[in-house]
Amino acid sequence: MVERETLLGRVVPHVVLLVGVCIVAFPVYLALLASTYDAATVQNGQMSLLPGSQMLENYERIIFSGARATTREPVGTMLLNSFLMALIIALGKIAISLISAYAIVFFRFPFRMAAFWLIFVTLMLPVEVRIYPTYKIVADLGLLDTYTGLTLPLIASATATLLFRQFFMTVPEELVEASKIDGAGPVRFFKDTLLPLSITTMAALFVIQFIYGWNQYLWPLLITTRDNMQTIVIGIKKMIVTQDALTEWQLAMATAVLALLPPVLVVVLMQKLFVKGLVETEK
Amino acid sequence: MERRALFGGKVLPYSLLLPQFAIVVVFFYVPAVQAVWQSMLMQDAFGISTEFVWFENYTILAANPEYYRTMGTTAVFSVLVAFLSLSSGLLLAVMADKQIKGATIYKTMLIWPYAVAPAVAGVLWLFMFQPSLGMLAKALRSWGIDWNPLLNGNHAMILVVLAATWKQISYNFLFFLAGLAAIPKSVIEAAAIDGARPMRRFWTIVFPLLSPTAFFLLTVNIVYVFFDTFGIIDSVTSGGPAGNTTTMVYKVYADGKLGSDLGGSAAQSVVLMAIVIALTAVQFKFVERRVQY
Structure with missing residues (x-):
């Protein structure tokens, strides 16, 4: 800027940002700490701000055998369930949105706009407003406690379809003409030209949808009744009992750390794709 | 959007849309319609009979201080x-x-x-x-x-x-x-x-x-x-x-x-x-x- 930088002007942003970072990180740091102590220390609120010595024992117990009093399912199983659910949802959304956007943008057929609107309107019907009827349909189809029931109803995606549509609109028409001259039909054009061009968009979308899938709460809460179908986000809530004496907080916190680590790592390691995906799905 | 439609075909575009449509209809539109329908029904205290009551559920809701x-x-x-x-x-x-x-x-x-x-x-x-x-x-x-x-x-x-x-x-x-x-x-x-x-x-x-x-x-x-x-x-x-x-x-x-x-x-x-x-x-x-x- 035009003014001379004052010392204060240079220090203030760092102070504000550091305070922000600390506030944001503190709850997770505390969870991490709690997961390294034994039950009694945590239960009596005697944790210090430095790690304890029970880390390996806690994580080993929780991953392979689970918490005692509350849910007996090993967290390892829950992690696997969460991972499969997130993966199926992310890949499923990408696959069906990619082909429906392809149909809407590159084909001329009756009711094209109607098709677009039919998908678009689902934006206004989040699962929370149709909980019990949707649950009943899934139950009637015999899909309770299955991966299909867990994932299929969440796979339809207006946002992903809109994003692909937007991207396809920027693909120059000359590319289509060129591949038509080469004798390529719609399937070959899709496979050889469009798909390679869409890789970055697909990757960005995958990051966002993986997080979306991993963090699902209400739907798995309704659909899973068997313990071995639970996802980790559901499992952790079941470890916390209102009667404090039953809650093994050090194990619950170890589970919380395991529940937040995979999606957080995805954001941190694939930050560029994450930001791209987030900004573009909201446009 | 209009000038972009470059391929013809009768079956292909519909089959490309089919998976998304199937899910959207079964898990979005049907339940949403059912929610609206259900909101106009009322069960008796024992859940034995169900009656169509128009907007009574809404008027009850509108009169409920808890809501x-x-x-x-x-x-x-x-x-x-x-x-x-x-x-x-x-x-x-x-x-x-x-x-x-x-x-x-x-x-x-x-x-x-x-x-x-x-x-x-x-x-x-x-x-x-x-x-x-x-x-x-x-x-x-x-x-x-x-x-x-x-x-x-x-x-x-x-x-x-x-x-x-x-x-x-x-x-x-x-x-x-x-x-x-x-x-x-x-x-x-x-x-x-x-x-x-x-x-x-x-x-x-x-x-x-x-x-x-x-x-x-x-x-x-x-x-x-x-x-x-x-x-x-x-x-x-x-x-x-x-x-x-x-x-x-x-x-x-x-x-x-x-x-x-x-x-x-x-x-x-x-x-x-x-x-x-x-x-x-x-x-x-x-x-x-x-x-x-």
Whole structure:
């Protein structure tokens, strides 16, 4: 800027940002700490701000055998369930949105706009407003406690379809003409030209949808009744009992750390794709 | 969009749309219609017979003081979370937008809470403020505050607001940062040459130019508070104590779960549906305008 930088002007942003970072990180740091102590220390609120010595024992117990009093399912199983659910949802959304956007943008057929609107309107019907009827349909189809029931109803995606549509609109028409001259039909054009061009968009979308899938709460809460179908986000809530004496907080916190680590790592390691995906799905 | 239709074909486009359509119809449209239908039915006390009652469920709802209380709770919750997370997101974004060392590291360190599941975020905050063992709860008690979110409705509300805000700051921060990056530096420099001090420059130039972003974020935040915070509320308070943190979405879930009042629960769903439609319409009206700019 035009003014001379004052010392204060240079220090203030760092102070504000550091305070922000600390506030944001503190709850997770505390969870991490709690997961390294034994039950009694945590239960009596005697944790210090430095790690304890029970880390390996806690994580080993929780991953392979689970918490005692509350849910007996090993967290390892829950992690696997969460991972499969997130993966199926992310890949499923990408696959069906990619082909429906392809149909809407590159084909001329009756009711094209109607098709677009039919998908678009689902934006206004989040699962929370149709909980019990949707649950009943899934139950009637015999899909309770299955991966299909867990994932299929969440796979339809207006946002992903809109994003692909937007991207396809920027693909120059000359590319289509060129591949038509080469004798390529719609399937070959899709496979050889469009798909390679869409890789970055697909990757960005995958990051966002993986997080979306991993963090699902209400739907798995309704659909899973068997313990071995639970996802980790559901499992952790079941470890916390209102009667404090039953809650093994050090194990619950170890589970919380395991529940937040995979999606957080995805954001941190694939930050560029994450930001791209987030900004573009909201446009 | 019109000139882009380049392939013909009778079967292929429909078969490409089929998977999405099948899911959308079976799991979106049918249940939504059923919710509307259900909202006009009423079961007798024993669940033996069901009667079509037109809008009676809605009139019962409209006469129910508890429902207004839930609406009030939702409004308070939304306003607090939206205000706190928007203002802190903006403050952090303005600071990170300055040319300072380590800006990218700060950015990484601020965006990751987006990835934490709401239910997990709730559990983390519950642990800090758990009355008997939470570290911050103990600090509050040592200052003489009788902190107990399990019994005190206001304390419970503060706790869910903090957890929901904590999770949403990163989202607002990112979008404000993108909005700030889009403001031409020359405009701000011109004002500086005219002698406007930094605070004045912010309020008269930067802030008005950010207002489309802020408005967009406001609607997104309201949708977030209405729907995505379900996990936070269920894990921290389960709507309690004494219904003090029961939001409209939570009430739909709780009323239907007990199974006693499916019609009433469905009527509430329809009210929520109307709210989402209104919010989405506002959002798109705004997006249209932003495109013109």
